[in-house]
Amino acid sequence: MRTRQSGRTGRPRGFDTEEALERAMLVFWEHGYEGASLADLTSAMGISATSMYAAFGNKEELFRKALERYSDGPGSYLVRALEEPTALGVATAILNGTVRTTTRPAHPHGCMGVQGALTTGDSGREVRDLLAAWRNNGCSRVRERFQRAVDDGDLPSQADPGLLARYVTTLSFGIAVQAASGVGRDELQEVADAALRDWPLH
Amino acid sequence: MRTRQSGRTGRPRGFDTEEALERAMLVFWEHGYEGASLADLTSAMGISATSMYAAFGNKEELFRKALERYSDGPGSYLVRALEEPTALGVATAILNGTVRTTTRPAHPHGCMGVQGALTTGDSGREVRDLLAAWRNNGCSRVRERFQRAVDDGDLPSQADPGLLARYVTTLSFGIAVQAASGVGRDELQEVADAALRDWPLH
DNA sequence: CCTTTTCTGTATCGATCGCTACAGAATCAG
DNA sequence: CTGATTCTGTAGCGATCGATACAGAAAAGG
Numbered sequence: 001m002r003t004r005q006s007g008r009t010g011r012p013r014g015f016d017t018e019e020a021l022e023r024a025m026l027v028f029w030e031h032g033y034e035g036a037s038l039a040d041l042t043s044a045m046g047i048s049a050t051s052m053y054a055a056f057g058n059k060e061e062l063f064r065k066a067l068e069r070y071s072d073g074p075g076s077y078l079v080r081a082l083e084e085p086t087a088l089g090v091a092t093a094i095l096n097g098t099v100r101t102t103t104r105p106a107h108p109h110g111c112m113g114v115q116g117a118l119t120t121g122d123s124g125r126e127v128r129d130l131l132a133a134w135r136n137n138g139c140s141r142v143r144e145r146f147q148r149a150v151d152d153g154d155l156p157s158q159a160d161p162g163l164l165a166r167y168v169t170t171l172s173f174g175i176a177v178q179a180a181s182g183v184g185r186d187e188l189q190e191v192a193d194a195a196l197r198d199w200p201l202h
Numbered sequence: 203m204r205t206r207q208s209g210r211t212g213r214p215r216g217f218d219t220e221e222a223l224e225r226a227m228l229v230f231w232e233h234g235y236e237g238a239s240l241a242d243l244t245s246a247m248g249i250s251a252t253s254m255y256a257a258f259g260n261k262e263e264l265f266r267k268a269l270e271r272y273s274d275g276p277g278s279y280l281v282r283a284l285e286e287p288t289a290l291g292v293a294t295a296i297l298n299g300t301v302r303t304t305t306r307p308a309h310p311h312g313c314m315g316v317q318g319a320l321t322t323g324d325s326g327r328e329v330r331d332l333l334a335a336w337r338n339n340g341c342s343r344v345r346e347r348f349q350r351a352v353d354d355g356d357l358p359s360q361a362d363p364g365l366l367a368r369y370v371t372t373l374s375f376g377i378a379v380q381a382a383s384g385v386g387r388d389e390l391q392e393v394a395d396a397a398l399r400d401w402p403l404h
Numbered sequence: 405c406c407t408t409t410t411c412t413g414t415a416t417c418g419a420t421c422g423c424t425a426c427a428g429a430a431t432c433a434g
Numbered sequence: 435c436t437g438a439t440t441c442t443g444t445a446g447c448g449a450t451c452g453a454t455a456c457a458g459a460a461a462a463g464g
Contacts, residue, residue: 010410011460032321034236038452040323048413049453055411059452110320118317118382119234121242123452132383166380167393174376178368180320181334191369198400212440213430240422250443251423257441261422325422 017055020045025066025073030108033063033117033127063116063127067134070112074101078138087149088201091168094142095192098172102179103188110180113138114173139169155201164201171195219257222247226258227268227275232310235265235319235329265318265329269336272314276303280340289351290403293370296344297394300374304381305390312382315340316375341371357403366403373397 023044027036038059042049056062071078077097084090102110113134120128146161155161175188225246229238240261244251258264273280279299286292304312315336322330348363357363377390 008410009408009462011412011462013411014460030321031323035321035323035326037323037450039450050414051412053453114379115320118312118320118379119232119237121233121237121239124237135379135383136385162389163392163396166385166389167396170376170380170390170393171372172376173379174372174374177316177320177337177375177379178372181337183338183368187364187368188372190365191372194365194369198402200400210440211432211438213432213442215441216430239420241420252444253442255423 013051013055015045015047015051020047020052020055021062021065021069022073024062025069025112026108028063028066028116029070029074029110029112032115033059034120034124060127064130067112067116067130071134074104074107075111075113077101078141082141082145087146087155087164088196090142090145090149091164091199091201092196094168094172095175095196096189098175099179099185099188099192102176103183103185109182111173111176114176115180135169135173139165142168159200167199215253215257217247217249217253222249222254222257223264223267223271224275226264227271227314228310230265230268230318231272231276231312231314234317235261236322236326262329266332269314269318269332273336276306276309277313277315279303280343284343284347289348289357289366290398292344292347292351293366293401293403294398296370296374297377297398298391300377301381301387301390301394304378305387311384313375313378316378317382337371337375341367344370361402369401 023046024041027041027044030036031040038049038052041059041062042052045052047055052062056065077100078094081090081093081097084093098111101107113131117124117128117131143161143165146155146159146164149155150157150159150161155164171192175191178188178191225248226243229243229246232238233242240251240254243261243264244254247254249257254264258267279302280296283292283295283299286295300313303309315333319326319330319333345363345367348357348361348366351357352359352361352363357366373394377393380390380393
């Protein structure tokens with residue numbers, strides 16, 4: 001038995017997996033994990049159910065990969081925000097990025113990590129827990145960044161990085177809910193601006 | 203044909219509709235509209251599907267009545283908050299009430315109005331829109347209350363009631379998402395306290 | 405060419421979805 | 435008592451759920 005890296009035999013795949021995953025992500029983003037049926041997904045992906053299962057495993061695995069794609073695409077403002085030089089810059093980039101991403105006209109409104117599966121039936125429990133961990137992980141990374149700001153003297157020593165991170169992410173999740181409710185971009189940007197104006201990150 | 207008010211004939215109902223509705227509300231609160239199956243609901247209500255349909259109409263009507271019961275019960279902190287004498291008191295009562303209600307140990311975590319149907323498939327679109335309207339209605343009532351505070355001189359004349367209301371409700375929704383993610387009461391109360399400390403409602 | 409391998413759609417699986425037809429049970433009017 | 439009315443659970447409706455068995459199609463290796 002030889003393990004060969006390339007030159008796979010057999011019929012080549014007739015669709016682009018990355019483009020199919022992008023379309024699946026958009027369906028999950030708009031309808032949530034349980035609200036997106038296999039028929040919805042495969043129709044948007046332009047393939048049959050058989051091809052989807054062969055390429056992605058099952059619905060839950062497809063969602064996991066779609067969430068990764070969301071994190072690296074529409075949700076990538078978070079990693080960029082963490083690279084801002086100051087804590088205030090980080091918070092500003094997170095809130096501005098949230099407003100922009102959750103109210104983009106050509107995309108579903110809201111945040112996939114929030115509305116993907118906030119509650120589920122029994123069959124969706126693992127995805128629900130996955131998204132809760134995704135949100136808490138985001139908060140943890142913000143906290144670690146703020147801790148570094150305290151260590152560097154960017155934030156005063158009595159600042160509480162955990163509290164600040166929880167506050168910023170709470171606002172971000174709230175903005176996502178408002179966006180899902182149809183609230184417009186301008187109004188949410190004003191909320192973000194006001195929250196940053198009156199917060200001791202200055 | 204005479205219309206008589208009382209003394210209805212026929213077999214009397216064998217269960218308490220209010221208690222059954224309370225139990226249905228808890229199931230919807232925990233699992234969401236689409237995540238709560240008829241079997242889940244009727245099992246928790248202690249009745250058969252036939253009895254549920256006779257008493258409440260269908261699943262969507264049951265949800266509407268459960269949401270009303272939520273508003274009058276666990277969510278009633280909002281109406282009480284609006285009666286606080288000052289705008290700061292209103293905001294404080296809303297955020298404290300949100301923290302308490304979304305992290306009560308004996309109840310599902312989070313807010314039914316947020317996680318009941320943030321996204322749905324096609325069959326749940328009306329319920330999703332109903333909840334979006336429910337959230338926006340809550341924001342509007344806070345805005346009207348803050349407008350009154352401006353008119354009364356409780357808030358400075360340059361204050362923006364719409365912005366303040368959107369900010370408070372955004373925080374409230376964000377707290378609800380955090381609670382649904384398993385974040386504890388004490389940590390969320392600190393967020394609420396910090397947000398109220400550094401906000402120009404003083 | 406032929407064999408092997410992998411991808412393709414069709415057609416369908418058992419399970420569950422929301423919902424209801426039906427008949428028996430329990431009450432009131434007379 | 436009888437008849438009318440309403441509630442009750444059982445049993446099952448058609449539709450849809452996620453997931454698959456199957457056979458044909460399209461490539462590479464020999």
